Amino acid sequence: MTAVDLFVSPLGRVEGDLDVRVTIENGVVTSAWTEAAMFRGFEIILQGKDPQAGLIVTPRICGICGGSHLYKSCYALDVAWRTHVPPNATRIRNIAQACETLQSIPRYFYALFAIDLTNKNYARSSMYDEAVRRFAPYVGTSYGPGVVMSGKPVEVYAIFGGQWPHSSFMVPGGVMCAPTLSDVTRSIAILEHWRDNWLEKYWLGCSVDRWLANKSWDDVLAWVDENESQHDSDCGFFIRYCMDVGLDKYGQGVGNYFATGTYLHPDLYENPTIEGRNAALINRSGIYVNGEYSEFDQARVAEDVTHSFYEGTRPLHPFEGETRPIDPEVGRKQGKYSFAKSPRYDIPGLGYIPLEAGPLARRIAAAGPGAASHQDNDPLFLDMVQRIGPSVMVRQLARMHEAPKYYKWARQWLNEIDLKESFYDKPVERAEGKGFGATEAARGALADWIVISGGKIANYQVVTPTAWNIGPRDSRETLGPIEQALVGSPIVDQEDPVELGHVARSFDSCLVCTVHAYDGKGRELSKFVINGAV
Amino acid sequence: MASVLWFQGGACSGNTMSFLNADEPNVVDLITDFGLDLLWHPSLGLELGDNAQRLFNDCATGKKPLDIFVYEGTVMNGPNGSGRYDMFAARPMKDWVTALAAQAGVVVAIGDCASWGGIPATAPNPTDSTGLQFHKRERGGFLGANFRSKIGLPVINVPGCPAHPDWITQIIVALATGRAGDIALDELHRPQTFFKTFTQTGCTRVQYFEYKQATTSFGDGTRKGCLFYEFGCRGPMTHSPCNRILWNRQSSKTRAGMPCTGCTEPEYPFFDLAPGTVFKTQKVSGVIPQEVPEGTDHLTYMAHAAAARIAAPQWSKEDMFVV
Numbered sequence: 001m002t003a004v005d006l007f008v009s010p011l012g013r014v015e016g017d018l019d020v021r022v023t024i025e026n027g028v029v030t031s032a033w034t035e036a037a038m039f040r041g042f043e044i045i046l047q048g049k050d051p052q053a054g055l056i057v058t059p060r061i062c063g064i065c066g067g068s069h070l071y072k073s074c075y076a077l078d079v080a081w082r083t084h085v086p087p088n089a090t091r092i093r094n095i096a097q098a099c100e101t102l103q104s105i106p107r108y109f110y111a112l113f114a115i116d117l118t119n120k121n122y123a124r125s126s127m128y129d130e131a132v133r134r135f136a137p138y139v140g141t142s143y144g145p146g147v148v149m150s151g152k153p154v155e156v157y158a159i160f161g162g163q164w165p166h167s168s169f170m171v172p173g174g175v176m177c178a179p180t181l182s183d184v185t186r187s188i189a190i191l192e193h194w195r196d197n198w199l200e201k202y203w204l205g206c207s208v209d210r211w212l213a214n215k216s217w218d219d220v221l222a223w224v225d226e227n228e229s230q231h232d233s234d235c236g237f238f239i240r241y242c243m244d245v246g247l248d249k250y251g252q253g254v255g256n257y258f259a260t261g262t263y264l265h266p267d268l269y270e271n272p273t274i275e276g277r278n279a280a281l282i283n284r285s286g287i288y289v290n291g292e293y294s295e296f297d298q299a300r301v302a303e304d305v306t307h308s309f310y311e312g313t314r315p316l317h318p319f320e321g322e323t324r325p326i327d328p329e330v331g332r333k334q335g336k337y338s339f340a341k342s343p344r345y346d347i348p349g350l351g352y353i354p355l356e357a358g359p360l361a362r363r364i365a366a367a368g369p370g371a372a373s374h375q376d377n378d379p380l381f382l383d384m385v386q387r388i389g390p391s392v393m394v395r396q397l398a399r400m401h402e403a404p405k406y407y408k409w410a411r412q413w414l415n416e417i418d419l420k421e422s423f424y425d426k427p428v429e430r431a432e433g434k435g436f437g438a439t440e441a442a443r444g445a446l447a448d449w450i451v452i453s454g455g456k457i458a459n460y461q462v463v464t465p466t467a468w469n470i471g472p473r474d475s476r477e478t479l480g481p482i483e484q485a486l487v488g489s490p491i492v493d494q495e496d497p498v499e500l501g502h503v504a505r506s507f508d509s510c511l512v513c514t515v516h517a518y519d520g521k522g523r524e525l526s527k528f529v530i531n532g533a534v
Numbered sequence: 535m536a537s538v539l540w541f542q543g544g545a546c547s548g549n550t551m552s553f554l555n556a557d558e559p560n561v562v563d564l565i566t567d568f569g570l571d572l573l574w575h576p577s578l579g580l581e582l583g584d585n586a587q588r589l590f591n592d593c594a595t596g597k598k599p600l601d602i603f604v605y606e607g608t609v610m611n612g613p614n615g616s617g618r619y620d621m622f623a624a625r626p627m628k629d630w631v632t633a634l635a636a637q638a639g640v641v642v643a644i645g646d647c648a649s650w651g652g653i654p655a656t657a658p659n660p661t662d663s664t665g666l667q668f669h670k671r672e673r674g675g676f677l678g679a680n681f682r683s684k685i686g687l688p689v690i691n692v693p694g695c696p697a698h699p700d701w702i703t704q705i706i707v708a709l710a711t712g713r714a715g716d717i718a719l720d721e722l723h724r725p726q727t728f729f730k731t732f733t734q735t736g737c738t739r740v741q742y743f744e745y746k747q748a749t750t751s752f753g754d755g756t757r758k759g760c761l762f763y764e765f766g767c768r769g770p771m772t773h774s775p776c777n778r779i780l781w782n783r784q785s786s787k788t789r790a791g792m793p794c795t796g797c798t799e800p801e802y803p804f805f806d807l808a809p810g811t812v813f814k815t816q817k818v819s820g821v822i823p824q825e826v827p828e829g830t831d832h833l834t835y836m837a838h839a840a841a842a843r844i845a846a847p848q849w850s851k852e853d854m855f856v857v
Binding site for chain 1: 550577578618695751753757776806
C-alpha cells in the first residue's frame with residue numbers, strides 16, 4: 001500500500017488477504033473500504049467439469065468451513081438431480097454440519113477474537129488483569145483448553161465423514177457412510193465430553209438448559225448475577241468485560257440481516273427442491289430489513305462487481321453469474337478495489353441492498369413470526385437488538401449462543417438415527433438441471449448455484465458469508481456491511497485503533513485482515529493486522 | 535529454540551485448521567513444551583512487539599535467523615506473471631517466497647497446494663498457480679529443481695488435502711529436536727516415514743480387496759466390500775498413512791465408506807475432474823480397472839483376481855461393518 005507515517009499495532013502490521021482502509025476524523029471513523037487481496041478462481045475451475053466436482057472443489061474454498069461447503073454443494077446437486085434423500089442421511093449431514101460449527105465457536109473465540117481483549121489499551125479496566133490471565137495466547141487459563149477442546153466436535157465429523165477438514169462424504173441421494181452402533185455411541189460420548197469439559201465448565205458455568213432458558217436481555221443480565229459460577233464463567237466475564245470497556249456500544253453494522261438457514265428436517269426434505277426448502281428448515285431462513293421480516297427467496301440475490309476486480313456491467317443472479325477476473329492494477333484505474341464481489345438482495349421498493357450475514361442474522365431469523373413446530377423459535381437476540389442495539393458484544397454472544405443450541409440438536413439427531421434404515425438412495429445422474437443449495441457456515445449464509453448441461457457443469461457460482469459481509473461498495477456507492485459497521489466507531493487512540501479490530505473481527509470473516517487508518521487528508525495514521533482464519 | 539515463520543499463499547487454511555486439531559503435541563504444547571518460536575502465523579495471533587513487516591524483511595534479508603519456513607497454499611504467478619492475484623505485505627506473495635526460501639534453514643511445504651499446486655492448479659489453472667518445488671509431478675515448481683535450503687535440503691513436501699496434523703507436527707518436532715538427518719525423503723520429497731506405505735495399508739476393507747469383493751452402493755452398501763472396483767478408490771495407488779495414523783483420532787475416509795481420492799499424490803485432483811471421473815472407477819472394456827495396484831500390471835492383476843474370486847469365502851460376500 002502507500003507509505004506509512006506511523007505503525008502502531010496490537011497484533012502485527014502487514015497486509016493480509018483482506019485490507020481495510022478507514023478514514024478517521026475527530027476521533028470517529030467517517031469512511032471505510034474493505035479490500036480482498038487474493039483470487040483463486042474456483043468457479044472457473046469448475047466449468048466443464050463432472051457435475052459432482054463441486055463436492056471435492058468447494059470444500060477447499062475454506063478450510064474452516066469446508067463441511068458447510070460440502071453440505072450446500074450436495075443439496076445443490078440433490079435439487080438439480082431431483083434425488084430422494086433418506087431421513088437418516090439428512091440426520092448425518094446435519095450432525096456433521098453442526099459439529100463443524102461447534103468446532104469453530106471456541107476455536108474462533110479463543111484463538112482469534114479473545115486475544116484482542118488483552119490489548120494494552122484496556123489496561124485501564126479493573127478487569128484487565130483477569131482478561132490477560134484467561135485469554136493470553138497459549139498461556140491463558142482458558143485459551144489452551146478452548147483451543148484444544150475445539151478439536152473434539154470434529155472427531156464426530158470424522159466418525160461419519162472419515163476426516164475433518166475436507167471430506168466429500170455427502171453425495172446426492174444421501175451419505176457414503178453407514179454407521180455402526182459404536183459409531184453412534186462414541187459420537188455421543190465425545191459430545192458429552194466436550195459439553196462437560198468446555199461448554200459448561202469453561203464457557204457457561206451452568207447447564208446448557210439453564211443458559212437456553214434466557215429469553216431476553218434482562219434474563220441474561222440476571223443470569224450473570226445469579227451465582228458465582230455463572231458470574232465468573234468465560235461467558236459471564238465476557239459480558240461484564242464488554243460492558244466495562246464499551247464493546248456493547250459500537251460495531252452496529254447495516255442493521256439489516258440475511259439468513260439462508262440450515263439443518264433440514266429429516267422427514268420434510270426427502271425430495272429437495274428450491275420451493276420446499278424454507279418450510280423444511282429447522283434453523284430458519286429469513287430477511288430482516290428496517291424492522292420488517294420477509295421470506296428468503298434465492299431469486300432475489302445478485303452479485304455486483306462495480307468495485308470488484310471482475311469484468312461485468314450489471315448485478316447478475318448467480319445462475320447467470322460470471323467470474324472474469326482482471327489485473328488489480330488495471331482495475332484500480334476503474335475504481336475497483338477488491339477481489340470480493342458485492343452480493344446484494346432485492347427488497348421491493350429499496351432495490352438491491354447489502355445485508356449482514358452471520359450468527360446474529362441467524363438469531364434474528366430465529367425470532368421471526370410464523371415458526372412451525374419443528375423450527376427454532378428463539379426471541380433472545382431480537383430482544384437484545386431492540387433493547388441495546390447490535391454491537392460487537394451482541395454479535396459475539398449470538399455466535400456463542402449457538403454452542404448449547406447446536407449441541408442439543410446434534411445430540412437429538414444422534415438419538416434419532418435408525419441404524420437399520422437406509423442412508424443412501426442412488427440417484428439418476430441427469431445430464432441437464434439447475435440446482436440451489438444453501439446452509440449456514442459458522443460465519444453466515446453460504447450458497448451454491450449450479451447449472452448442469454450436457455452432463456457437465458455449465459456454470460457454478462458460490463456466494464459466501466465473507467463476501468456478503470466484506471464485499472465492497474456497489475453501483476449505487478452503498479457501503480458493504482463491514483464497511484458500514486466501521487463507520488461511526490469511536491477511536492480513543494488514533495495510534496492504536498483497537499476498536500476497528502473488534503468490529504472487523506466480530507464478523508469472523510474468513511480472511512486475514514489488515515486495517516489501515518487514514519486521517520481526513522489521506523495520510524496514513526497506523527496499520528495493524530487482525531489475524532484471521534483465511 | 536527453533537524459529538518458525540508460517541505463510542499462506544493461494545490457500546484455504548485447511549492445513550492450518552488440520553494443524554489445530556493436533557494432539558501430542560497439540561499446538562499449545564508445541565509452543566510451550568518444545569519452545570517453538572512461532573514468529574508469525576496468519577491465524578494464530580501473537581503480539582509482535584515490533585513491526586511485522588520489518589520482521590519479514592529481517593527474515594528475508596538474513597538479518598534475523600529463520601530456522602523453518604512453512605508455506606501453505608500455492609505460489610500464484612498470475613495474472614501475466616505479475617503475482618498480483620495474491621498480494622501480501624505490499625508485494626506479490628511470490629516475491630516473499632523467493633526471498634524467505636533463500637534464507638531459511640529448512641523449507642516445508644504443507645499440503646498439496648504448496649507441494650505441487652493442488653486444486654487451484656487444476657486446468658485451466660486460472661491463477662497460474664504452482665507448488666514450491668514441483669508442478670504436479672514435474673520437478674521445478676516455483677523455486678526450481680535445484681533449490682536447496684541453507685542446511686542443504688530440498689523443500690520437504692508434506693502433501694495431503696489437507697495434511698494430517700501429525701504429519702505436520704512430527705516433522706516440526708523432528709526438525710526442532712535436531713533430527714533433520716533422520717528425515718528420509720522419497721523421489722517426490724515426501725518423508726518416507728509417512729509416505730512409504732499406501733493409503734490401503736491398514737484399511738479395514740483390505741480383506742474385501744484380497745478376495746476382490748466390491749462395494750456396490752454408498753450408504754448401507756458400505757457395510758461391506760472394497761471401494762476400489764466401482765467408486766474410484768485410489769487407496770492401492772496412493773502413498774499415505776491415512777489408515778495407520780487415523781484422522782481426528784477416529785477414522786479415515788475409506789473406513790467411513792468414502793473412496794480415497796489420492797490427495798497425497800501430485801496428480802490430485804485426478805483426471806482434472808473431467809465428466810465421469812468423480813467417485814467412479816475408470817475401466818477398460820467396461821470391467822477391468824484402468825489403473826491397477828502399484829507395481830502390478832493388467833495381466834497379472836486379472837490372473838490374481840480370478841484366483842481370488844474363486845478362493846473368496848462366504849463371509850467376504852457379506853456385511854462386516856454391521857450394527
